[in-house]
Amino acid sequence: xxxxxxxxxxxxxxxxxxxxxxxxxxxxxxxxxxxxxxxxxxxxxxxxxxxxxxxxxxxxxxxxxxxxxxxxxxxxxxxxxxxxxxxxxxxxxxxxxxxxxxxxxxxxxxxxxxxxxxxxxxxxxxxxxxxxxxxxxxxxxxxxxxxxxxxxxxxxxxxxxxxxxxxxxxxxxxxxxxxxxxxxxxxxxxxxxxxxxxxxxxxxxxxxxxxxxxxxxxxxxxxxxxxxxxxxxxxxxxxxxxxxxxxxxxxxxxxxxxxxxxxxxxxxxxxxxxxxxxxxxxxxxxxxxxxxxxxxxxxxxxxxxxxxxxxxxxxxxxxxxxxxxxxxxxxxxxxxxxxxxxxxxxxxxxxxxxxxxxxxxxxxxxxxxxxxxxxxxxxxxxxxxxxxxxxxxxxxxxxxxxxxxxxxxxxxxx
Numbered sequence: 001x002x003x004x005x006x007x008x009x010x011x012x013x014x015x016x017x018x019x020x021x022x023x024x025x026x027x028x029x030x031x032x033x034x035x036x037x038x039x040x041x042x043x044x045x046x047x048x049x050x051x052x053x054x055x056x057x058x059x060x061x062x063x064x065x066x067x068x069x070x071x072x073x074x075x076x077x078x079x080x081x082x083x084x085x086x087x088x089x090x091x092x093x094x095x096x097x098x099x100x101x102x103x104x105x106x107x108x109x110x111x112x113x114x115x116x117x118x119x120x121x122x123x124x125x126x127x128x129x130x131x132x133x134x135x136x137x138x139x140x141x142x143x144x145x146x147x148x149x150x151x152x153x154x155x156x157x158x159x160x161x162x163x164x165x166x167x168x169x170x171x172x173x174x175x176x177x178x179x180x181x182x183x184x185x186x187x188x189x190x191x192x193x194x195x196x197x198x199x200x201x202x203x204x205x206x207x208x209x210x211x212x213x214x215x216x217x218x219x220x221x222x223x224x225x226x227x228x229x230x231x232x233x234x235x236x237x238x239x240x241x242x243x244x245x246x247x248x249x250x251x252x253x254x255x256x257x258x259x260x261x262x263x264x265x266x267x268x269x270x271x272x273x274x275x276x277x278x279x280x281x282x283x284x285x286x287x288x289x290x291x292x293x294x295x296x297x298x299x300x301x302x303x304x305x306x307x308x309x310x311x312x313x314x315x316x317x318x319x320x321x322x323x324x325x326x327x328x329x330x331x332x333x334x335x336x337x338x339x340x341x342x343x344x345x346x347x348x349x350x351x352x353x354x355x356x357x358x359x360x361x362x363x364x365x366x367x368x369x370x371x372x373x374x375x376x377x378x379x380x381x382x383x384x385x386x387x388x389x390x391x392x393x394x395x396x397x398x399x400x401x402x403x404x405x406x407x408x409x410x411x412x413x414x
Contacts, residue, residue, distance in 0.1 A: 037073060044077065048262060052083075054090070061094075065262045071107070078111075082265075086117075095130065103136075105143065112147070118352075120153075124160065131164075137348050139170075148183065154348065165203070171210065175200055232341045239308040239333055250329070252375070253309045253368030257360060260367065267366045268306070268359030275299045306361035307354075309368075311336030 031050040035041055039056035047064040054062070054071045061077035068085040076093035086100045088107045095111035101118045105126040112130035120136040122128070126143025132150070134141075139156040141149065148164040156168050159176030165183035173189040184203035187193070188210050195201055243250060256264055276299065312329060315336030319327035340357060344350040 035073065065266060118348075122160065126160075142176075169210075228341065228345060232338065235307070235341060236334060236337055238305060239311060239337055240330060242305050242308050243312065243329060243333055249369055249372045250309075250312070252372040253364050254313055256367035256371065257309050257313055257364035261360060264361075264363035264367055265356070265359045266363065268361070268363030271299075271362050271366060272303070272359065302362060302365060303358065306359075306365065307337065307340055307357045308333065308361065309364050310357045310361045311340050314339055 033047050033049045033052045035054045035056040035058060037055040040059060041056070042059045044060040045058060045062045045064070047062070047066060049064075050067050052064055052066050052069045054069075054075060055073045057073055058075045059077075061079070062075050063080045064083065066081070066083045068087075069081055069083045070087045071090045071092070074091040074093065078094045079092055079096040079098070081096075081098050081100070083098075083100045084102070086098050086103045088096070088105045088109070090107045092107070092109045092111070095113070096109050097114045099116045103115050103117045103120045104123070105113070105121070105128070106123045107125070108127045108129075110129050113128050113132045113134075115132075115134045115136065117136045119138045120134050121140045122132075122143035122145075124142045127146075128143065129146045131147035132141070132145050134149075134151045134153065136153045137155075139151045139153045140159075141151065141157070141162070142159040144161045144163075146163045149158070149162045149166040149168075151158075151167070152169045154170060155172045155174075156170040157174040157176070158166070158168070158179045158181075160178070161180045161182075163182045166181045166185050166187075168185075168187040168189070170187075170189055172191075173187050173193060175193060175195065179200050181201045181203070184206070185195075185201045186206040186208075188208045190210050192207050192209075195205055246253075275295065278295075312333045313336065315332030315334065316327055316329075318335055318339070319332055340353070343353045346353075
């Protein structure tokens with residue numbers, strides 16, 4: 001199972017979540033989903049809620065976009081989860097694919113495990129019967145892995161048993177006294193480990209020194225500062241221009257971002273993956289190549305401006321937190337984009353913030369534009385004029401102007 005399939009499935013979950021809730025009797029507005037101990041659910045689950053707890057038996061796959069997920073019971077199928085916190089204390093009957101801030105496995109996974117996250121922990125009770133692939137800031141493998149291990153992160157610590165080969169890439173690698181690797185060990189780090197005659201690795205050991213970042217003093221700092229100022233200025237100019245051009249659609253886009261964030265992220269996932277694939281496939285026919293090129297150009301523009309609605313929302317939140325009830329959309333966008341570009345400079349966290357801004361912002365553009373076009377086709381008042389932003393900012397409701405009717409003609413005498 002590839003990472004692309006994981007992204008597509010998570011995007012699909014966000015799109016079809018409302019229908020799935022309806023089929024299972026769950027309200028779309030529900031904040032939690034619970035399968036209590038002793039209960040059994042048959043069939044696949046597509047969940048889109050604030051938190052999920054599975055204490056019973058889930059007979060089928062689980063695909064979820066949520067804030068937190070906890071499994072204390074058993075899931076007989078695959079799991080595809082995007083969440084802030086993921087905890088597996090029970091059992092998973094097939095492979096698991098997780099993307100989250102914190103992932104903790106304290107149970108059994110009867111298949112492969114793929115994790116992308118910030119902190120990933122396999123406790124001593126954890127047991128994975130297949131291969132484990134982890135990409136995270138901090139990785140701790142204290143459990144049992146019947147297959148091979150591939151771990152990439154800022155710090156990787158192994159204290160459990162790996163039945164086959166282990167490949168580790170990290171600034172800091174630790175192998176505990178109870179660690180056992182049944183195959184070969186290939187690792188890249190700043191320092192070589194002392195593993196001779198300790199019986200930790202049964203096969204061959206291959207070490208590669210990681211490339212150290214050479215500091216260039218003042219010139220390097222000045223160069224990075226100039227680069228940051230250049231990209232930030234370009235982003236502000238493009239963002240302010242886009243806001244001025246698309247002022248009519250701004251309320252709908254911000255409404256999709258703030259009111260349906262997870263669904264916006266799902267559509268963003270789908271757009272990032274599906275559009276370039278569709279463009280490449282369309283090039284099979286020569287007559288469609290110009291259209292494919294146009295789609296790719298528009299796609300790249302959309303990706304670049306995806307952070308604009310996120311910056312606008314962030315800036316408005318900052319001003320309203322400070323007591324400004326009617327912040328200027330332009331000052332809000334300037335403030336929000338500056339904060340985003342500052343966050344982008346933070347190692348690792350900046351990449352996560354950039355990805356989140358891309359997916360949520362791009363999805364909000366798609367959903368908001370579609371909602372705006374549907375509102376224009378529907379009978380009723382039109383959106384506000386392009387030259388006037390609502391008093392409370394792009395999110396404030398507007399009162400349409402009703403044109404006056406001409407006076408009825410008076411009958412002529414005689």
